[in-house]
Amino acid sequence: MINYIDLHAHMVSRTTDDYHAMALTGCVAVTEPAFWAGYDRVSASAFADYFKHLTEFEPQRAAKYGIQHYTWLCLNPKEGEDRELAREVLAIIPQFLDRPNVLGIGEIGLNRVTRNELATFIDHVELALEHNQLIHIHTPHLEDKYKGTKAIVETLASNSRIDPSRVMVDHVEEHTIRMVLEHGFWAGLTLYPMTKVSPGRAIDMLEMYGTERLCVASACDWGPSQPLAIPNCMFEMRRRGHSQQWIHEVVYTNPSRFLSQSPKFKLAPLEQALVQ
Amino acid sequence: MQIEGSCPRTQRELIELEFIEHRTKILDIAAFLDRFDRSIEHNANDDFRIKAFREALAALNSAEFGRVERIQMLLSDLSSELRAERDGQSAYGAAKESEQ
Numbered sequence: 001m002i003n004y005i006d007l008h009a010h011m012v013s014r015t016t017d018d019y020h021a022m023a024l025t026g027c028v029a030v031t032e033p034a035f036w037a038g039y040d041r042v043s044a045s046a047f048a049d050y051f052k053h054l055t056e057f058e059p060q061r062a063a064k065y066g067i068q069h070y071t072w073l074c075l076n077p078k079e080g081e082d083r084e085l086a087r088e089v090l091a092i093i094p095q096f097l098d099r100p101n102v103l104g105i106g107e108i109g110l111n112r113v114t115r116n117e118l119a120t121f122i123d124h125v126e127l128a129l130e131h132n133q134l135i136h137i138h139t140p141h142l143e144d145k146y147k148g149t150k151a152i153v154e155t156l157a158s159n160s161r162i163d164p165s166r167v168m169v170d171h172v173e174e175h176t177i178r179m180v181l182e183h184g185f186w187a188g189l190t191l192y193p194m195t196k197v198s199p200g201r202a203i204d205m206l207e208m209y210g211t212e213r214l215c216v217a218s219a220c221d222w223g224p225s226q227p228l229a230i231p232n233c234m235f236e237m238r239r240r241g242h243s244q245q246w247i248h249e250v251v252y253t254n255p256s257r258f259l260s261q262s263p264k265f266k267l268a269p270l271e272q273a274l275v276q
Numbered sequence: 277m278q279i280e281g282s283c284p285r286t287q288r289e290l291i292e293l294e295f296i297e298h299r300t301k302i303l304d305i306a307a308f309l310d311r312f313d314r315s316i317e318h319n320a321n322d323d324f325r326i327k328a329f330r331e332a333l334a335a336l337n338s339a340e341f342g343r344v345e346r347i348q349m350l351l352s353d354l355s356s357e358l359r360a361e362r363d364g365q366s367a368y369g370a371a372k373e374s375e376q
């Protein structure tokens with residue numbers, strides 16, 4: 001069995017049975033970006049509770065299955081329209097940044113590609129730079145993906161303080177992957193039914209662009225999604241004729257290479273992970 | 277980007293592995309279009325999504341490599357202006373004419 005890391009999993013929305021199934025299929029670590037609850041939260045204190053959940057309860061739940069749990073904090077792009085709330089949430093994030101499982105700021109980005117969303121995105125980028133944090137980026141869906149990814153890439157590329165190797169631009173597809181990789185960012189392929197990419201298409205892009213700076217993730221959340229999307233994709237990779245070494249590079253080495261840029265990311269041996 | 281020879285399976289193997297799966301997908305699309313014709317009320321023949329869908333199907337017939345990327349662009353909002361404000365939480369899957 002090949003071990004893997006799921007770089008994008010909204011575990012607060014998943015059951016403990018999902019952790020069990022992920023552990024059985026070789027998952028050794030997950031990173032959980034802060035996201036939208038399905039409704040717009042009304043106050044910064046709701047976010048404080050959420051950040052507490054992400055940094056206290058969730059890593060303990062994961063550890064019982066030998067899975068290391070890391071997280072990213074932000075106000076999600078779906079809520080970025082509310083500038084007042086964004087300012088309040090940005091003000092409380094620094095108190096959580098020193099917690100042991102926090103790797104950076106994310107998933108920030110754009111949703112419907114509005115002026116306010118872009119302003120909130122830029123504020124988060126500034127916060128990340130100020131605190132020397134890694135950045136995890138959500139790109140918008142469907143018809144908004146192309147223009148939203150372009151706006152994000154242009155915004156970051158025009159900021160000379162951004163080191164692109166410390167930024168993961170997630171949810172890339174066939175029409176956005178090139179611009180992300182060409183600018184030196186990491187790119188994430190999301191194995192999510194309907195609105196993102198299938199295993200077949202993710203593998204196609206890995207074959208054509210090469211495995212460097214590319215990761216796959218499930219982005220499992222409260223919607224129809226699959227916590228076992230990575231092992232499913234690994235099966236497809238084998239069916240496609242790829243070697244164990246190639247698969248290991250994509251599902252384990254690459255995410256650990258990106259995440260290890262945070263000194264907090266350390267993969268413990270399973271025996272140790274289980275008692276943390 | 278490498279195109280030529282980047283897929284490790286032969287064409288014969290790809291047919292054995294994937295033909296039935298994609299045959300099913302084509303039939304599903306055909307059935308969706310037939311269902312659309314049989315609809316109890318014809319009130320969306322000019323809906324921006326169905327128009328984009330038909331354009332995408334035409335692009336599918338191209339003999340030239342790069343079909344996915346071209347179809348992605350047909351289904352994208354190609355304007356570069358930011359929206360003045362959020363109009364809802366979800367995208368539609370194709371750009372409304374006013375936004376192209």
Ligand SMILES: [Zn+2]
Binds near residue numbers: 010
């Ligand atoms: Zn997400």
